[in-house]
Amino acid sequence: MFTSLTRQVASRAVSRRFLATSAFPAPRLFDYETVTSNLTVTDALESVEAAFAALAQGKVEVPMPMHIGIEETSEAGPGDCHIKGGYQAGTKTFTVKLACVSFYKNVEKGLPPGSGVFVVVDAVTGAPLAVMQENRFMTDLRTGAAGGISLKYTTDASQPLPVGFIGCGAIARNMARAAAAVRPDMTGFAYAVAGAEEFATEMSAELGVPFEVVASADELCAKSKCIYTQTPGSSTVLELGMLQPGTTIIASGSDQPSKQEIPNDVLAASKYISDLTKQTSKVGELRGALEAGAMTEADVYAELGQVVNGDKPGREGDELIVVDLTGTGAQDAAIGQVAWDKLSKL
Template identity: 70%
Template sequence: MISRVSKISQHVAKSHVRTFSAFPLPKVFDYETITSNLSVGDAITSVEAAFEKLAHGKVDVPLPMHIGVDETENAGPGDCHIKGGYVIGTPTFTVKMAMVSFYKNLDKGLPPGGGIFVVNSAVDGAPLGIFQENRYMTDLRTGAAGGIAYKYFRSQTPGNDSVGFIGCGAIAKVMARAAAEISPFKGVAFAPPGGGAEQFAAEMEAELGLPFTVVESAEALCGASDVIYTQTPGSSPVLEMGWLKPHATIIASGSDQPTKNEIPADVLAASKYVSDLTKQTLRVGELRSAIAAGTMTEGDVYAEMGEVVAGMKPGREGDELIVVDLTGTGAQDAAIGQVAWDKLSKL
């Protein structure tokens, strides 16, 4: 009797087994294809829309995952950041891995990190595209946020059109391109010796058709700049309160780990402080250092950028000092992932 029941059970189980066809292999896009076809101008509108939806609770953005690769005989040093998100109503969602700080690569003639975006169907969950972007798409969505911050928070007083760049690497270039998409400006550049300020200024002047000058110190840059972009990888502040114009707008994008810090705590406390995503800036952004110093609390956050984009709160209202803290959100990754899929899948 037991044997018969067992056979019946097996038959019923087999009759309910379903077979499925496999999803098609995702398309793979190499670095050259991506860099040849995507620009920061492609990203700004999509990223701005994502910030607005973020303010309305229409984006699923988990906190980033961080994997530290300690230096050993066989590995490292390096870091991996994993971010992603879904903008509700869009046909894809994105997961991104950014590999950074693998500085030993430089001795091998390799970049100090890489990156991959995986864009997936929000309809059936199938992976659609793998983008070997080596942080290029990450830079684009970061620059897009920097351009949006420039749009909403720069001084509108005539003549306040000088934009400074502390740190003159890849992020500074994409910030300059994004700002130029919003409004023309006069550029000012500073980097420590060997930091490429002269090359940056010459390249941006030729590309954007805007004047750029190089100064010898961060203090001189602050004194000459109405908007200041900071994009440095270090753990020490790069400017001081006494160097700034009263109406300065600081757009800081260097801090994306708990070890990094660009803006002094007293500057943050004196500013109208705007985060890209407060739950992130509390952990890895400039806000973290101000709270640790006891000069700010979470309640001192004026707004998240999406709230200003959505019209829930005003941006600049006068000659106040403003700091915009950009740590990079999964909403931005989802936005640039959608843009990349829409554009490159049609090639």
């Protein structure tokens, strides 16, 4: 009798919990067109800078990224899936992002090789608020914002700023937008295996900034004091002897252990700044230097948030600076919150 009554009470409790869970409204779905027509890289700059500051203060929960490799077979692939997320203390939402990249068979089907969604979740109830079909657009926005913040703290604001771009795809465009927002007086140089002419023409028209296409990475380095690299990262893209004194390199192409854009001797010679050392040591430029014995983690000068907070100075003279951007869950949480604040009002 007692057992039967206990089971009834437990069953009712489970039913109440189920009803409470099913009472959550369905998350809102924002399609790609809505996302891309309402968000810009300038929306991300302030929030991403604050996220880096909070990250350095230990106020952001950022798990290590998860990577799912899709082996090429007759049934699937090739491709990669990256899952990142984070929560910044005191904010109303947290974000989990699923980014699918390098699905190159899509091209022959007339589809882009990358896609992705952001899931923005209520930090009070844990209920999903929105699924945003961003197909890497929001990822590229927050990456561009990190590039603009890096430029802000590691270049000399009192001097003219020639900025070079090695690799001229979607990420480069957002790096250029963020750079121009931070330094409207910049001039641009572009070099890529393909697409440099189109990139230079589009960015010059959009930003009102002069861009010049150059014939080689060597020529670009000779003309640039800040260099953005955003290539597939399968091989290094410049050499130490190409660089002028006082150059800043902002590298964002390496996001998994098979990639490296910057040679180990360049990294070892630099004031090296990571976005998050526990990531860059595993999937960023730092990984290669550690494996080669060219650096140890003790050689990391600072994380970007420490520079943002003023704990460590950025540029101090003619030193070489490398900023290694692998993309953090803190950035995803920041742009997720901004996107929800903006799109939920539509």
